[in-house]
Amino acid sequence: MTKKYDDALALIKRGVDEILIEKDLEERLHSGKTLRVKAGFDPTAPDIHLGHTVLLNKLKVFQDLGHEIIFLIGDFTGMIGDPTGKNITRQPLTREQVDQNAKTYKEQVFKILDPKKTKIMFNSEWLGRKSAADLIEIAGKYTVARMLERDDFYKRFSTNQPIAIHEFLYPLLQGYDSVELKADIELGGTDQKFNLLMGRELQKHYGQKPQVVITMPLLEGLDGDKKMSKSLDNYIGINELPESMFGKIMSISDELMWRYFELLSFESTAQIQQWKKEILNPRDIKIKLAQEIVTRFHDKKSAETALENFTSRFQKHQLPENIAEIKITLTAPHIALANLLKETGLAVSVSEARRLIQGGGVKINGEKITDINFAVKPNTSDTYQVGKLKIAKIVVVAD
Amino acid sequence: MTKKYDDALALIKRGVDEILIEKDLEERLHSGKTLRVKAGFDPTAPDIHLGHTVLLNKLKVFQDLGHEIIFLIGDFTGMIGDPTGKNITRQPLTREQVDQNAKTYKEQVFKILDPKKTKIMFNSEWLGRKSAADLIEIAGKYTVARMLERDDFYKRFSTNQPIAIHEFLYPLLQGYDSVELKADIELGGTDQKFNLLMGRELQKHYGQKPQVVITMPLLEGLDGDKKMSKSLDNYIGINELPESMFGKIMSISDELMWRYFELLSFESTAQIQQWKKEILNPRDIKIKLAQEIVTRFHDKKSAETALENFTSRFQKHQLPENIAEIKITLTAPHIALANLLKETGLAVSVSEARRLIQGGGVKINGEKITDINFAVKPNTSDTYQVGKLKIAKIVVVAD
Numbered sequence: 194m195t196k197k198y199d200d201a202l203a204l205i206k207r208g209v210d211e212i213l214i215e216k217d218l219e220e221r222l223h224s225g226k227t228l229r230v231k232a233g234f235d236p237t238a239p240d241i242h243l244g245h246t247v248l249l250n251k252l253k254v255f256q257d258l259g260h261e262i263i264f265l266i267g268d269f270t271g272m273i274g275d276p277t278g279k280n281i282t283r284q285p286l287t288r289e290q291v292d293q294n295a296k297t298y299k300e301q302v303f304k305i306l307d308p309k310k311t312k313i314m315f316n317s318e319w320l321g322r323k324s325a326a327d328l329i330e331i332a333g334k335y336t337v338a339r340m341l342e343r344d345d346f347y348k349r350f351s352t353n354q355p356i357a358i359h360e361f362l363y364p365l366l367q368g369y370d371s372v373e374l375k376a377d378i379e380l381g382g383t384d385q386k387f388n389l390l391m392g393r394e395l396q397k398h399y400g401q402k403p404q405v406v407i408t409m410p411l412l413e414g415l416d417g418d419k420k421m422s423k424s425l426d427n428y429i430g431i432n433e434l435p436e437s438m439f440g441k442i443m444s445i446s447d448e449l450m451w452r453y454f455e456l457l458s459f460e461s462t463a464q465i466q467q468w469k470k471e472i473l474n475p476r477d478i479k480i481k482l483a484q485e486i487v488t489r490f491h492d493k494k495s496a497e498t499a500l501e502n503f504t505s506r507f508q509k510h511q512l513p514e515n516i517a518e519i520k521i522t523l524t525a526p527h528i529a530l531a532n533l534l535k536e537t538g539l540a541v542s543v544s545e546a547r548r549l550i551q552g553g554g555v556k557i558n559g560e561k562i563t564d565i566n567f568a569v570k571p572n573t574s575d576t577y578q579v580g581k582l583k584i585a586k587i588v589v590v591a592d
Numbered sequence: 593m594t595k596k597y598d599d600a601l602a603l604i605k606r607g608v609d610e611i612l613i614e615k616d617l618e619e620r621l622h623s624g625k626t627l628r629v630k631a632g633f634d635p636t637a638p639d640i641h642l643g644h645t646v647l648l649n650k651l652k653v654f655q656d657l658g659h660e661i662i663f664l665i666g667d668f669t670g671m672i673g674d675p676t677g678k679n680i681t682r683q684p685l686t687r688e689q690v691d692q693n694a695k696t697y698k699e700q701v702f703k704i705l706d707p708k709k710t711k712i713m714f715n716s717e718w719l720g721r722k723s724a725a726d727l728i729e730i731a732g733k734y735t736v737a738r739m740l741e742r743d744d745f746y747k748r749f750s751t752n753q754p755i756a757i758h759e760f761l762y763p764l765l766q767g768y769d770s771v772e773l774k775a776d777i778e779l780g781g782t783d784q785k786f787n788l789l790m791g792r793e794l795q796k797h798y799g800q801k802p803q804v805v806i807t808m809p810l811l812e813g814l815d816g817d818k819k820m821s822k823s824l825d826n827y828i829g830i831n832e833l834p835e836s837m838f839g840k841i842m843s844i845s846d847e848l849m850w851r852y853f854e855l856l857s858f859e860s861t862a863q864i865q866q867w868k869k870e871i872l873n874p875r876d877i878k879i880k881l882a883q884e885i886v887t888r889f890h891d892k893k894s895a896e897t898a899l900e901n902f903t904s905r906f907q908k909h910q911l912p913e914n915i916a917e918i919k920i921t922l923t924a925p926h927i928a929l930a931n932l933l934k935e936t937g938l939a940v941s942v943s944e945a946r947r948l949i950q951g952g953g954v955k956i957n958g959e960k961i962t963d964i965n966f967a968v969k970p971n972t973s974d975t976y977q978v979g980k981l982k983i984a985k986i987v988v989v990a991d
Binding site: 270273276277321324325326327329331332334335336338341346355356357358360361362365366 | 668669671672674675676719720722723724725726727728729730731732733734735736737739740745749752754755756757758759760761764765
């Protein structure tokens, strides 16, 4: 192998969960052809966070290597909605909504991908023209038993949760998209592995060389534990303000920092290894990551300002200019500090709040409170700092 | 209830296996409306035997009561063929083949149904216009678990026999036909019960009153044991020659005769009961059945001729004019009579042949042979009679 291909392969392999089949990937890279790299996206209103960008970053790697990126919006099934009629929140999307969502997608993903080199496609283009007979033909290519091997289907089936029959058709259609696109490579999260492999199966049935499947890990959220998601509130949205984005990255553990470097940074692996060896202050390396990310989704100037604010606030112990005000009404004559922090959202649980208090991480009006029995009374209005990042003015009133 | 409805209900209920739901049937009959009665048929080359006519007879009952008969040919799936590609014998039917088969169907079924009052329809008319999205919508109305309750699916699933996913779509489409036709009643064999009930389910989903399902038993074949089928060679085809049809009916057991009266005859139940009471010679009653059936599928004259031939041949011990000649080559110096009968097809097994010999049912050139060790030598040419019906000239030659 030449160095060029070795380098390309190393870039592609960085951070991936699995490559199926690696030999096929190498062969295709060696062919020198422009490869068709597919990734599918949900047509519902996109609100992208850093977790989603793990995949987009990998697409960018392929794009920078000169391959064709197909950003496929799966609008066909989205426009059908929920045929069981049970999920009233899954109303069919209209063409207008799909187009609007695609616009929002573009605004967000083009912060990473090059718009000139990215093909945005909609699978309704071909699936919308399919007849019932065509769909029966596709459904004939796979068995019920193998479909039930998919983790979530298996779990639901074995616990007697209903699976409507159309749900078996959706992975088939997603796989068929690869046939239609003659995809060389499909990327997705580890949770999509079954569906990505379906693409391989169907391509074989339709006489095509089966695509290479590359799965990317699901990024851990700010807690370093669960996967990043909006509902767990452990995420960084790519549209978040520079200050918030910067502050959140500075709040993660050192271990998670290296993980984020691997999956979110475009710094070379050699550079990252170098930093690891130099044993710098982790805070300084975290600042590099925070600046790279803020620059990517905003600009260099915003990243610098965010750094300045961060430094002045936390390193010089100054309070920021604008502090959120939270009002809480007490029915009891007083409330334990730990409970107050939980109630106001400054701590995720009472036990976490207690740990923070004991560890000296909680201040009221700049004064450190370490007594875990500290009680707050009504008719007070004080500034609470919790850890390095959370600050709020809490107004406590009597019922 | 008036006598008219009582009589209608009694006619409908005669010989049925199950009516779901009987109360609904009574209600609809009472409404005085013309009911839409659906029965589905396979689009592959039809070759109807008496077993199939059990259902057709019941359709005739509804027709005579003034209801609308929809003879539905399921050509939509037949024109798809086998999408798994595994069953090469299930080639997709062309439009021309479907039309040709429909023509053959008509020639046969109009021997029972009134062509002027029978609507022949093809489900490709509506299913052929359905899109993939429409099919997904239909597939959303039923669950995987409930589909696996169907006997054959359950058996295959639990013994790890593959079920291709499109097979789950076919019963849904058959059920959807009832929606499209707004069927009041659907008739089918007991083996079709699951699919008929699917019609009820889908009609409910589409806001229709669910159809009444009537299942007819599967007619026993001439052996009185297994269901009548071509492959078991225990059938009477409705295109068979009068002599053969007549002879086969005369060969059945007395018990089976009464069963055939119930399911195949249009004689009234009262008349049949009368005959049972009179304790006539069963042969004379069997002749009535044979004449009714031959008259239905041929004409009165053919029935009379068949009776005359039958009477002259078996009652007067005369041989028929044309006797089949079977040639057999012996490698051994002789062959036991029982084995010869088996080899030439005059008996289904050696043990049956032995029983027939011992029971006095075998004659060679009119002479009864009761010795089960009787051996036949080469270079003979004799007339063998086995039972009442089988007669052949067997030419035995040396190897």
